[in-house]
Amino acid sequence: MLIIYIIILFQISLCIIVFPFKSIQNDKNGDVNQDKEEYNYTHFMNDYFNQLNYISMEIGIPPQQLKMILTYQDCGFKIGKSKSCINNTNYLSKYNRNISSEFNYTKYYTLPYTEFGADGNSAEDSIYAFSDLNLKNYYKYKNIGFYLGSDTNDSLCGIIGFKRDNDEMSECNKINNIIKSFKSKYIIPNYQWSLKYTSRNEGLFILGGDLNDIISNIDVEKIYITNSVISNNNFWAFNIQKVICTVNNNNYIVDKEVKRVEINNDLGLIQGSVSYNEYIETNFFKEYFDKNICKKYMWYLNTYFQYFVIECDKTKFTEKDINNFPNLEIIAYNSDIKFNFGSKELFTETKYKYFFNIIFPIYKIEYWVLGKLFLKKYLTVIDLEQKTLKIYAGKDDPINGHNLEEDNNSGKIIILIVISFILVIVFGTICYFLGKNLNKIKKKRANELKDDDYDYTHVENNNAINSIRD
Numbered sequence: 001m002l003i004i005y006i007i008i009l010f011q012i013s014l015c016i017i018v019f020p021f022k023s024i025q026n027d028k029n030g031d032v033n034q035d036k037e038e039y040n041y042t043h044f045m046n047d048y049f050n051q052l053n054y055i056s057m058e059i060g061i062p063p064q065q066l067k068m069i070l071t072y073q074d075c076g077f078k079i080g081k082s083k084s085c086i087n088n089t090n091y092l093s094k095y096n097r098n099i100s101s102e103f104n105y106t107k108y109y110t111l112p113y114t115e116f117g118a119d120g121n122s123a124e125d126s127i128y129a130f131s132d133l134n135l136k137n138y139y140k141y142k143n144i145g146f147y148l149g150s151d152t153n154d155s156l157c158g159i160i161g162f163k164r165d166n167d168e169m170s171e172c173n174k175i176n177n178i179i180k181s182f183k184s185k186y187i188i189p190n191y192q193w194s195l196k197y198t199s200r201n202e203g204l205f206i207l208g209g210d211l212n213d214i215i216s217n218i219d220v221e222k223i224y225i226t227n228s229v230i231s232n233n234n235f236w237a238f239n240i241q242k243v244i245c246t247v248n249n250n251n252y253i254v255d256k257e258v259k260r261v262e263i264n265n266d267l268g269l270i271q272g273s274v275s276y277n278e279y280i281e282t283n284f285f286k287e288y289f290d291k292n293i294c295k296k297y298m299w300y301l302n303t304y305f306q307y308f309v310i311e312c313d314k315t316k317f318t319e320k321d322i323n324n325f326p327n328l329e330i331i332a333y334n335s336d337i338k339f340n341f342g343s344k345e346l347f348t349e350t351k352y353k354y355f356f357n358i359i360f361p362i363y364k365i366e367y368w369v370l371g372k373l374f375l376k377k378y379l380t381v382i383d384l385e386q387k388t389l390k391i392y393a394g395k396d397d398p399i400n401g402h403n404l405e406e407d408n409n410s411g412k413i414i415i416l417i418v419i420s421f422i423l424v425i426v427f428g429t430i431c432y433f434l435g436k437n438l439n440k441i442k443k444k445r446a447n448e449l450k451d452d453d454y455d456y457t458h459v460e461n462n463n464a465i466n467s468i469r470d
Contacts, residue, residue, distance in 0.1 A: 016209040017141075017182055018130040019055040021070060023201040024091060026051075034350040041297045041309040044348070044355045048268035049301070051372060053195070054091055055205055057158065058128040060100030066093040066158045070195070070205060072235060072264045074161035075172035077181060080116050080149025085157035092155035097148065102126045108145055109175050116149035122176055123148040133196075133204060133214070145181040160205075162193075162265075162382075163234045172234075179384050182207055191385035195265055197376045211381050211390050222394030224337040228387045231367075235262040236382055238389050239333040240368070243276060245283075245326035252326070254279045258333060260367040263380060263389075267371030269357050274364040277308070284325060285310065293317050298362060310356035317354055322347055328358075330368075337393045339378055 028046040032039055053070040066079065069091065074084045079095050086092075097103045108122040127144040131137045150156055165173040182188045188208025196214055197203040212218050231237040243255035254276050281289075281296075288294035294312040301307065312321075325343035332339070348355045357373055381390040 015131040015187070016133075016213065017188055017207040018133060018135065019057065019068075019205040020130075020135060021053045021055045021195070021203055021205045024052045024054055024069075024086065024088075027088070037352050039350055039352065041299060041311045041355065044311070044350075045299045045307070045309060045359075048348070048357075049299075049307075049359075050266055051268035052086070052266055053203070053205075055160075059095065060097075060125050061102045062099070063128060064093075064095055064099065066095055066156075067091045068158035068160050070160050070162070070265070072162045072266045074159050075163040075165065075177075076113075076147055076159065076161050076175035077145070077178040078113070078120075078147035078149050078161075078175065079158045080120060080147075080156055081152075081154070082149065082157055082159045083115060084159050084161075089155065092157055094153065095148075095156055095158075096153065097123070097125075097151065100125050102142060104143075105148075106145060109147065113147055113149060113171060113175055119151065120147060120149040122146075124181075133206075141182070141185065141187055143185060144178075145176045145184070146178070147176045162236070164228065164231070164236050164387075166230050166234055177384070179207055190383070192381050192383050192390075194379060194381040195375065196379060200376075209381070211379065211392050214379065214381075215392060215394075218392070219394040222337065222392060224332045224335055224389075224391045224393055226333065226335075226389050226391075228382075228389055229260060231260060231262050233262060235264050235369075236389060237262040237367075238391075240330050241333045242331045243273070243368075244329040244331065245276075245279060246329060247324075247326045251329075252279070252283075255366075261330070262367065262369045263375060264369050264371050265375050267369060268373070269359055269371050270373050271307075271365075271369035271371070272358040272360055273366045273368055274360070275366065276358070277360045280326065288312065288317065288321075291316075299359075306362045307359045308362060309359055312354040312356075314349070314351075314353050322354070332391075332393075337391075339374070339391075339393055341373075341377075345373070345377075 026047055029039075029043045032043050034043075034047075055068050055070065057066050057068050058064065059066055067090075069084060069086065071084055074082070103123065103125045106122045106124050110121060112118050113120050122145060124143045124145045126140050126142050128138060128140050131139055160178050161172070163172055179188075179191050179193050183191055190208055190210070192208060192210060194206050194209065194214065195203055196206055206214065211223060226238045229237045229239055237260050239258050240255070240261050241258055242253055243259075245252045245254055255273055259273060285294055285296075289296065293316040294310055297309050297311060299307050299309050322343050325346065327343055328341040328346060330339040331337075346357050348357055379392045382388075383390075
């Protein structure tokens with residue numbers, strides 16, 4: 001019975017946690033879609049600049065379903081009227097703590113979180129999640145911590161933030177975090193997390209999984225491991241040593257010095273450096289600008305952020321022109337690992353136009369921001385505790401061709417074999433000493449019986465002899 005209990009225990013714990021996610025569908029363009037002739041750079045930026053993902057999470061007993069926004073521009077694991085809420089009823093939810101029989105307030109973070117004013121406190125409840133990439137095993141996990149910011153019956157939103165906590169005393173570091181919540185209950189084996197895309201607008205939010213857990217037949221020589229560097233925007237970031245443009249097998253070094261690269265899954269595109277901007281405009285786009293085939297526009301986000309966007313007329317700018325565009329190659333710092341983008345990957349095609357997938361701030365900035373265009377191609381695992389990034393630069397197998405459950409079971413089987421071996425030794429030792437003691441008792445009893453047999457037999461024999469004589 002003890003072995004069966006341990007097997008069940010390890011099947012439920014020491015696993016990954018998986019939530020399927022989807023991209024939020026923006027409706028900023030109304031009826032103007034990519035098949036409309038009037039679709040222009042403004043509509044393109046509305047669709048691709050800010051692309052958030054969300055998960056549907058069941059919380060409480062009985063389960064209440066909440067939409068949780070996944071964002072790099074916020075932090076914590078919280079439910080309430082957040083500043084990051086999307087003003088769309090499709091992504092708002094209701095959560096009533098009084099309905100759940102397993103809700104509790106906790107003392108993890110007792111001070112009011114400034115975003116919610118005087119309301120709110122750390123809490124915990126049961127949360128349901130998958131424990132495998134194939135989404136076959138669905139479990140309830142008790143006492144998972146989060147921050148309840150608004151105790152109200154109004155529509156709320158859930159936020160799972162990935163912003164890097166540079167300061168140990170910051171609110172981001174103090175408030176409940178979903179990775180820390182699952183790790184503190186010994187459900188996941190580490191503080192690693194990743195967003196694994198399985199299609200253009202869907203994927204898996206994975207807690208506790210390493211690269212070799214997610215990718216089958218992984219090439220270890222294609223794994224780039226680096227410490228995350230601090231960025232001004234509190235994004236996860238790393239250094240690169242140079243950027244190369246390749247045309248007809250000829251390489252041109254664009255960024256020659258070590259530069260910072262931030263990763264931001266909220267951005268559907270790539271933000272390039274000023275050096276790269278100057279190179280491609282001078283060596284490629286200039287003739288198209290001069291002929292009015294391509295145009296460079298300034299897109300206004302707000303007072304502080306404006307970007308240059310390149311739009312090309314599809315009737316004059318063809319696939320042949322795209323094939324002549326320089327491939328992009330980013331060389332990792334202190335490594336031979338390269339992150340490549342072919343010319344076709346650098347453009348978005350609509351019915352009437354092509355849009356360049358790399359945008360540039362109007363202020364001359366030398367660092368890069370790699371968004372979904374990068375993260376969809378190169379799986380990145382982030383370690384919240386170690387502050388490290390693991391990026392796989394090899395070919396990522398399709399999700400349907402890989403069974404993480406089998407990998408997890410292999411690891412569990414090894415653990416169970418070790419535990420069973422230990423139990424065998426323990427039980428064997430106990431049985432040995434019990435057997436040894438029982439053997440001593442039997443020998444003692446046998447000696448006593450032998451003495452008794454001798455006496456009785458001697459008396460009986462004498463009586464028999466005397467009877468014969470008589």
